[in-house]
Amino acid sequence: MSIRKYFGIGVAVLFGVVLSSCNSNDDLGSQDIEIPGVTFDGDIDCCSAEEALQIYRFIQTVKIIPELSVTIDDKYNVYAYTKSGSFHNGYNDIYFVATKKKNGNYIKNFDITALKPVMLMVKMNMKHSTPVSAGVSSFNGNYLAVKRGWISFVMNTSDAGSWTLAFDYSILGSKGTTSETDITVDALPAGQAWIKSFKVGDDTYYLSLVNPLDSKTGKNTVTAYVSKKSTPATTPYSLAQEQFEIEIDPRMPDMGNHTSPDNVALTLQSDGSYQGTLNLTMTGRWRIHLTVKDAQGKVVAGGDELSDGYSSLYWEISI
Numbered sequence: 535m536s537i538r539k540y541f542g543i544g545v546a547v548l549f550g551v552v553l554s555s556c557n558s559n560d561d562l563g564s565q566d567i568e569i570p571g572v573t574f575d576g577d578i579d580c581c582s583a584e585e586a587l588q589i590y591r592f593i594q595t596v597k598i599i600p601e602l603s604v605t606i607d608d609k610y611n612v613y614a615y616t617k618s619g620s621f622h623n624g625y626n627d628i629y630f631v632a633t634k635k636k637n638g639n640y641i642k643n644f645d646i647t648a649l650k651p652v653m654l655m656v657k658m659n660m661k662h663s664t665p666v667s668a669g670v671s672s673f674n675g676n677y678l679a680v681k682r683g684w685i686s687f688v689m690n691t692s693d694a695g696s697w698t699l700a701f702d703y704s705i706l707g708s709k710g711t712t713s714e715t716d717i718t719v720d721a722l723p724a725g726q727a728w729i730k731s732f733k734v735g736d737d738t739y740y741l742s743l744v745n746p747l748d749s750k751t752g753k754n755t756v757t758a759y760v761s762k763k764s765t766p767a768t769t770p771y772s773l774a775q776e777q778f779e780i781e782i783d784p785r786m787p788d789m790g791n792h793t794s795p796d797n798v799a800l801t802l803q804s805d806g807s808y809q810g811t812l813n814l815t816m817t818g819r820w821r822i823h824l825t826v827k828d829a830q831g832k833v834v835a836g837g838d839e840l841s842d843g844y845s846s847l848y849w850e851i852s853i
């Protein structure tokens with residue numbers, strides 16, 4: 535009893551936050567606002583009221599992608615979110631939650647087992663996919679019912695072509711694949727380039743820089759993924775099995791290409807990502823010139839081929 539009372543207080547506090555953030559309408563009694571999942575009714579497939587509140591709070595930090603909302607077997611709803619409510623060129627985190635249609639409660643255990651983005655290149659009449667996360671897993675220990683994956687788009691939507699996204703799901707016994715849904719992938723602003731490719735023999739690899747806009751002045755832990763282009767190219771590109779090391783040489787092209795000290799090459803981590811240290815000593819536009827070495831330490835991409843002596847393989851970010 536006391537536990538439910540505690541949750542009741544939690545809900546009331548949350549309503550207070552919601553109302554004060556848009557405090558124009560005093561007629562909105564808290565009882566008129568429905569937070570999905572907060573009606574704790576002992577549904578064992580679903581979250582407790584406390585978990586539901588965590589999810590609800592998390593969802594306030596991201597934006598829904600309406601076109602990717604689907605109803606499954608007339609029993610479940612799946613909602614997809616990104617930070618901005620849209621997709622852009624390069625790396626995008628994508629989040630999913632699932633609810634029961636009949637009561638709106640968040641479902642604790644479900645899986646999105648594959649993300650399947652495909653671009654139709656209209657003029658060339660060919661299709662290709664793009665790098666994706668190995669799977670979609672729980673956000674973290676606090677957000678078991680929020681799943682997170684990523685897609686790194688090699689191209690944006692343009693006259694050259696457009697994207698669709700489908701995904702495989704498994705929700706309380708319902709399994710299947712959603713239909714291919716049209717999505718828009720926006721170009722990045724000038725001064726930003728977050729995905730680059732290189733070739734080793736006949737194989738094409740993609741280097742996806744993770745959420746570079748989170749970088750701040752000073753030393754940043756920088757994360758990237760190396761993905762391998764699939765055959766056929768319509769199969770989503772999974773993480774490369776080969777091991778690399780990615781040396782970074784950040785330069786400011788607008789300021790005489792000065793660099794910064796104490797950068798650390800990106801190396802493979804146990805979770806499949808690459809991590810290193812990127813030191814951005816000031817705000818502005820940075821080119822992060824890359825030299826990629828294979829497991830034997832041999833340079834396989836990048837180097838000093840630009841006329842100014844810097845690698846032509848680079849990410850570009852503006853902070």
Ligand SMILES: [Cu+2]
Pocket residue numbers: 653654655662689695
């Ligand atoms: Cu394309």
